[in-house]
Amino acid sequence: QQQVKQSPQSLIVQKGGISIINCAYENTAFDYFPWYQQFPGKGPALLIAINPDVSEKKEGRFTISFNKSAKQFSLHIMDSQPGDSATYFCAAGTGGGNKLTFGTGTQLKVEL
């Protein structure tokens, strides 16, 4: 049972454009929603996280938008750069980073 659905599977964006990755969850008990960035041969690295108390969180060029009623959240990467080319995973859990359930990943490529 996949509790966190992520789309799209892959994404190509031009340099300077906006990358948008979407996730939907089913379990209303989830109260922590992080995004991870993974480069080839490396472990996933925490990028940004949000809890249901807020609808948006921004850190630099990265923004999480959260819609509690729709049970959806998304990652927006503004002014996308070639260095942002990586695989991105959304996740959801309760009690911070305990027993996170991950989406299936989005492979982002930012072209010059």
Place this chain on the structure above:
Amino acid sequence: DAGITQSPRHKVTETGTPVTLRCHQTENHRYMYWYRQDPGHGLRLIHYSYGVKDTDKGEVSDGYSVSRSKTEDFLLTLESATSSQTSVYFCAIRDRVNEKLFFGSGTQLSVL
């Protein structure tokens, strides 16, 4: 890297042989996790530990066992490896201060 070391980094083994992967952490975190990463499935939780000798099953625990005899070490054992266990295995810790999840660099396991 949150003080996490996984060993070995790569391993090739034959079907039916036992395999043990090691995760070592240096910062006295209480919670440790083993995830596997497969294309199309994202990261899935195998087992986790919430203290010395305290472990519990995750989403995909069949065919795996774990042990934690010391705070710093969390071992994942495949008693009799199968080809379906070919995967990249990631150890993670939940930071005891900010409760965020941090991953090691992974072990690429191939079962032939």
